[in-house]
Amino acid sequence: MTSGDKLWCTRTHQCGAQIHCTHSRKWWFVKRNSFEQRRAALVLIGWAGVAATGAFAAPPATPVPAAAAPLPVANTPPAKLPPIFVLNSLDASVSVIDPERWVETQRIPTGKEPHHLYLTPDEKSLIVANALGDSLTFLDPRTAQVQRVVRDISDPYHLRFSPDMKWLVTAANRLDHIDFYRWDGQQPVLAKRVSTGKTPSHLWIDARSATLYSTMQDSDELVAIDMATQVITARVRTGAMPADIYGSPDGKRLYIGLTGSDSVEVFDISAGPPRNMALIKTGKGAHAFRAAGDKRHLYVSNRVANTIGKIDMQTQQLVDTYPAPGGPDCMEVSADGRYIYLSSRWARKLSVIDTVEKKVVRQVNVGKSPHGVWTLAHAPR
Numbered sequence: 582m583t584s585g586d587k588l589w590c591t592r593t594h595q596c597g598a599q600i601h602c603t604h605s606r607k608w609w610f611v612k613r614n615s616f617e618q619r620r621a622a623l624v625l626i627g628w629a630g631v632a633a634t635g636a637f638a639a640p641p642a643t644p645v646p647a648a649a650a651p652l653p654v655a656n657t658p659p660a661k662l663p664p665i666f667v668l669n670s671l672d673a674s675v676s677v678i679d680p681e682r683w684v685e686t687q688r689i690p691t692g693k694e695p696h697h698l699y700l701t702p703d704e705k706s707l708i709v710a711n712a713l714g715d716s717l718t719f720l721d722p723r724t725a726q727v728q729r730v731v732r733d734i735s736d737p738y739h740l741r742f743s744p745d746m747k748w749l750v751t752a753a754n755r756l757d758h759i760d761f762y763r764w765d766g767q768q769p770v771l772a773k774r775v776s777t778g779k780t781p782s783h784l785w786i787d788a789r790s791a792t793l794y795s796t797m798q799d800s801d802e803l804v805a806i807d808m809a810t811q812v813i814t815a816r817v818r819t820g821a822m823p824a825d826i827y828g829s830p831d832g833k834r835l836y837i838g839l840t841g842s843d844s845v846e847v848f849d850i851s852a853g854p855p856r857n858m859a860l861i862k863t864g865k866g867a868h869a870f871r872a873a874g875d876k877r878h879l880y881v882s883n884r885v886a887n888t889i890g891k892i893d894m895q896t897q898q899l900v901d902t903y904p905a906p907g908g909p910d911c912m913e914v915s916a917d918g919r920y921i922y923l924s925s926r927w928a929r930k931l932s933v934i935d936t937v938e939k940k941v942v943r944q945v946n947v948g949k950s951p952h953g954v955w956t957l958a959h960a961p962r
Contacts, residue, residue: 661681662680662681662958663680663722663723663956663957663958664677664678664679664680664686664723664725664956665677665678665680665913665922665931665954665955665956666678666698666707666709666720666722666725666953666954666955666956667924667931667947667948667951667953667954668691668695668696668697668698668709668924668951668952668953668954669688669695669947669948669949669950669951669952670694670695670696670949670950670951670952671694671948671949671950672688672948672949672950673690673691673692673693673694673695673711673714674688674689674690674691674695674948675688675689675691675695675709675718675720675725676688676931676945676947676948676951677689677725678931678945678947680956680958683933683943683945684945685945685946685947686725687725688948689718689720689725689727691709691711691714691716691718692711692713692714692715692716692718692730693711693712693713693714694711694712694713694714695709695710695711695712695714695718695952695953696710696712696738696739696952696953697710697738697739697740697911697952697953698710698953698955699740699741699742700722700955700957701719701742701766702742702746702764702766703766704722704957705721705722706719706720706721706722706728707719707720707721707722707955708720708740709953710734710737710738710739710740710751711737712736712737712738712754712755713736713755715732715733715734715735715736715737716730716731716732716733716734716737717730717731717734717737717740717769718730719731722957723957731768731769734751734760734769735751735753735756735758735760735774736751736753736754736755736756737751737752737753737760738751738752738753738754738755738781738782739751739752739754739781739782739783739784740752740784741784741785741786742764742786743786743790743793743808744786744787744788744789744790745790746764747763747764747790748761748762748763748764748772748786748790748808749762749764749769750762750784750786750793752781752782752783752784752795753781754780754781754782754798755780757776757777757778757779757780757781758774758775758776758777758781759774759775759777759781759784759793759795759806760773760774760775761773761774761775761808761811772811773811775806775811775812775813777795777797777804777813778797778800778802778804778816779797779798779799779800780797780798780799780800781795781796781797781798781804782795782796782797782798782823782824782825783795783796783824783825783826784826785826785827785828785835786808787828787832787850788828788832789832790808791807791808791809792805792806792807792808792814792850793805793806793808794806794826794828794835794850794855795826796819796823796824796825796826796837797819797823798822798823798824798840799822801818801819801820801821801822801823801841802816802817802818802819802823803815803816803817803818803819803823803826803835803837803848803855804816805854805855814854815854815855817848817854817855817856817857819837819839819846820837820839820841820842820844820846820860821839821840821841821842822839822840822841822842823837823838823839823840823846824837824838824839824840824867824868824869825837825838825868825869825870826838826870827870827872827879828850829894830876830894832850832851833849833850833851834847834848834849834850834851834858834894835847835848835850835855836870836879836881836892836894838867838868838869838870838881838882839867840866840867840868840884842865842867843862843863843864843865843866843867843883843886844860844861844862844863844867845860845861845863845867845881845890845892846859846860846861847859847860847861847897858897859897861892861897861898861899862899863881863883863888863890863892863899863902864883864885864886864888864890864902865883865884865885865886866883866884866885866886867881867882867883867884867890868881868882868883868884868909868910869881869882869909869910869911869912870912871911871912871913871914871921872914872960872961872962873891873914873918873960874914874918874959874960874961874962875918876961877893877894877895878891878892878893878894878900879891879892879894880892880912880914880921882905882909882910882911882912882923883905883909884908884909884910884926887904887905887906887907887908887909888902888903888904888905888909889902889903889905889909889912889921889923889934890902891903901936901939903921903934903936903939903940904934904939904940904941905921905923905925905932905934905941906925906928906932906941907925907926907927907928907929907930907932908925908926908927908928909923909924909925909926909932910923910924910925910926910951910952911923911924911952911953911954912924912954913954913955913956913959914959914960915958915959915960916958916959916960917960918936918960919935919936919937920933920934920935920936920942921933921934921936922954922956923954924947924951924952924953924954925944925951926950926951926952927950928944929946929947929948929949929950929951930944930945930946930947930951931944931945931947931951931954932944933945
């Protein structure tokens with residue numbers, strides 16, 4: 582980011598909160614005298630002649646300036662795109678990708694088994710959750726510098742901030758509990774641990790920060806937890822091996838990827854306990870979600886089918902499919918909405934899919950079992 586004159590903007594954080602910020606931009610000006618300024622200077626010269634001679638004399642004819650070639654103006658160089666982060670879950674590292682040269686510029690050590698990552702509410706830190714390392718690694722989302730490591734976080738497989746920015750919640754996938762941490766902007770403080778049953782997987786919190794939803798991967802369930810009391814209020818059956826979970830923009834539906842099946846299950850959460858309302862066939866191993874950025878469409882990675890499906894959240898229909906080699910897992914979408922950045926988990930690559938051409942346009946080698954993918958320059962959630 583450059584510095585100088587400030588511009589105000591409003592961004593929507595990935596947790597749903599509206600964040601106001603300033604951006605600075607340095608402007609360079611080339612000073613040039615206008616024709617009126619030149620004429621004024623000549624008039625002053627004439628008055629100086631009057632003062633010297635004591636008589637009013639007709640001023641000399643003002644020459645008409647010849648048309649001059651426009652002076653070059655120094656342009657501000659385009660801002661460098663922020664890096665793409667890829668978590669290598671079996672290498673205990675993060676691959677940092679330059680999205681302009683498409684090379685891995687560095688590999689950052691983390692705790693064991695980094696699976697998912699999330700931006701802090703102030704957008705100053707990217708948190709990498711190291712499940713087997715029982716720690717959180719904080720990175721600068723713009724420079725990839727390691728800021729700090731927070732330890733003694735029990736099995737943080739998945740994580741999410743509440744939209745009101747008061748809570749950081751983690752899912753302990755191998756230890757069968759969900760932890761609620763109070764968040765003061767610096768340090769997570771454990772407030773309550775909720776035993777959930779077998780293998781809590783992915784988390785979603787509604788826009789009112791009232792209810793948390795979690796898939797239960799090995800017991801084929803969806804649980805709802807009241808955020809204020811941290812008490813389970815609902816437990817409903819799902820299809821086989823529920824994984825990622827996504828809430829519709831209107832807050833009325835949940836989408837759950839059934840990794841043990843070939844479908845996405847849709848639940849109505851507009852009133853009362855979650856209620857099954859639709860089943861969308863997308864491809865075998867339906868797993869992870871990412872919003873397309875238009876508030877209508879949702880991408881789902883089908884890990885076994887090696888495809889990505891595109892769901893219309895208004896009609897609950899699969900409307901498009903893209904090739905996605907190597908065991909597609911987590912995704913990110915470019916700021917313009919055209920490209921999907923995909924972790925090809927079995928191929929040890931970051932794959933870039935052009936959604937217009939419907940093909941893989943490049944791949945970058947990363948570490949073992951790449952999982953979470955994220956960049957600051959992403960499409961709206």
